[in-house]
């Protein structure tokens with residue numbers, strides 16, 4: 001077989017020689033291109049720039065499509081200007097627009113720029129922000145090693161697409177209209193050597209890695225359209241849980257990073273999400289990760305104020321004490337308790353409705369809409385709340401303390417006083433539905449209104465913090481710029497159906513007036529799924545037994561409503577011998593132990609199996625509480641990909 005293989009290589013080499021004969025290429029370039037041509041035998045489709053060796057500086061000399069993706073190749077004696085390498089990449093990436101395979105529309109993540117130098121090159125090698133630099137002696141690095149990204153049929157259809165899109169690239173050694181038989185060197189096709197168990201394992205492995213591989217390399221048409229669209233001002237991506245909003249946001253960041261200079265910002269109000277997004281981005285576009293700042297909005301504001309010499313740190317304990325001091329004053333709180341006897345309700349009123357909206361006068365508060373906050377609050381009570389709020393502010397200032405809203409407000413006023421010296425090339429905000437109005441104003445002040453500057457990503461059905469706003473209140477106008485995603489790629493059909501049955505009213509978009517799609521109308525992509533409704537008295541025993549029944553417990557989470565419950569389950573599972581990790585310490589990198597945390601912490605994440613133990617929540621008397629609880633449940637259930645376990649205590 002080896003003899004046949006070498007014979008074939010030699011024949012390919014001779015054919016390549018004949019194809020390249022008329023080109024007046026420097027000897028080393030000739031050698032490289034010949035090698036590319038020969039690699040057709042192992043599944044690569046080379047296309048040569050028709051101007052080579054006089055290719056314009058900002059174009060590739062060759063493009064190769066094969067198992068390791070699309071290589072945008074520049075053959076250079078000396079290091080190219082980085083703008084040229086980037087322009088060659090972007091030129092090829094633009095040609096990829098519209099390419100699709102059975103798995104979806106092709107993204108830029110499939111492509112990378114490679115600069116090949118002669119063997120005796122002494123200059124810089126390795127990865128730069130824009131490309132990988134190697135010598136001709138190291139071609140195996142890109143042709144043979146590395147992650148396998150494309151199936152043979154995918155590679156062929158992408159190569160054909162490139163051939164159709166431009167006259168500048170000419171196929172060498174293959175004919176775009178003939179379908180060649182794929183052969184893999186060293187392995188006979190259809191051979192009995194391929195054992196059935198191997199095949200089965202390969203299929204299972206591929207199925208498990210599939211969604212991840214797929215979303216990096218292929219997006220659906222709507223997603224890809226939104227990644228590449230030029231928005232003349234702020235834009236918004238909505239869609240039910242699991243429809244790839246965050247994935248789209250990451251692709252758009254990579255797309256914009258390649259076409260701009262300077263930093264880009266990914267932010268959200270959730271503390272743990274930016275790190276997880278950064279990890280995902282790293283696998284999508286490792287060379288661009290330095291260009292993106294992944295940070296939660298409060299940390300951004302705090303660092304910004306620090307740089308301006310106006311440090312404002314939040315001491316949670318002091319803030320809590322300030323609130324408590326006022327809450328204990330019966331003359332202030334009795335009328336409020338009469339309306340709603342809930343400390344957290346009034347805390348939300350201050351944090352999310354008054355301060356979170358930046359309201360500075362009672363007159364404004366008297367008229368502010370409080371959608372999603374339950375019964376209307378009469379004017380006289382609003383005056384009482386205002387008094388409470390003023391006392392709280394006094395308590396804070398007596399302690400010299402700032403709360404989270406203060407930090408955002410100070411950052412906003414500082415930006416107003418002196419804008420950023422260098423604007424971000426783009427700002428992406430994830431989980432936007434849970435930002436306060438002040439938070440939204442801040443991101444708008446950071447981004448500005450320019451083309452492609454601001455992308456808001458969210459879903460009103462997943463709002464878990466009270467409060468609401470209209471975009472216009474933050475001075476943001478969308479004018480129809482936006483996309484709605486509908487295909488759910490995360491949850492298997494049974495889970496999607498289960499979560500879709502919840503009556504999770506979308507108050508957020510109700511405020512904003514835009515069109516929406518509810519989870520129950522999302523289109524499931526993955527079939528099957530397993531939902532277990534457990535009912536009984538000994539929940540600990542049942543949950544542990546269910547965990548033990550899982551074929552493997554990696555990529556599993558126990559999600560709770562409260563921190564107390566999360567701590568309880570951490571202890572129970574540790575004692576039962578499981579390795580567990582608190583969700584708020586997770587950076588999205590490893591999926592080893594069982595994750596335990598609140599649903600708030602789990603926002604934007606997903607797990608193969610999710611357990612939702614019953615917490616004996618007090619029954620909800622008010623409509624807003626019922627709505628909030630249902631949105632909360634929807635978020636929790638839609639974190640599960642394959643298995644969902646829902647506990648109900650009967651005692």
Ligand SMILES: Nc1ncnc2c1ncn2[C@@H]1O[C@H](COP(=O)(O)OP(=O)(O)OP(=O)(O)O)[C@@H](O)[C@H]1O
Pocket residue numbers: 104211212214215218219220223239240241242243244245246247248459462488489490603604605606638
């Ligand atoms: N085009 C695609 N092909 C395959 N998988 C995809 C595609 N788009 C997204 N996915 C997968 O779908 C899952 C959900 O994606 P993502 O987290 O971006 O959804 P989301 O809309 O932001 O969800 P949520 O609002 O619930 O946080 C991820 O596992 C992602 O890998």
